[in-house]
Amino acid sequence: MQVCSESSQCEFFLAYAHQPAFRKEHFNYFCFGPLAENCARRIFHQEKGLTQRADYSPTGLIFNP
Numbered sequence: 001m002q003v004c005s006e007s008s009q010c011e012f013f014l015a016y017a018h019q020p021a022f023r024k025e026h027f028n029y030f031c032f033g034p035l036a037e038n039c040a041r042r043i044f045h046q047e048k049g050l051t052q053r054a055d056y057s058p059t060g061l062i063f064n065p
Contacts, residue, residue: 004036011054012041016063030058 007013013031016022029035036042040060041052057063 004031004039004042006042006045007031010041011051012057012063015054022063026058026063 004010004013010031012026017027017031027033030039035058039058041056041058044050044052044056055063
């Protein structure tokens, strides 16, 4: 299992980790799963050196719990 090295600093993770919808849709796949390297937040940060707003999800869509 891959673990995202940025999860402890990720505004999205910190804001939504406690919500069941987050765990179901994102946590098991992106933050601590096989899609960690494909996280849109992570890619944006690596390419631009900037962070996204907190509700920008790992899929690249706005997360509405």
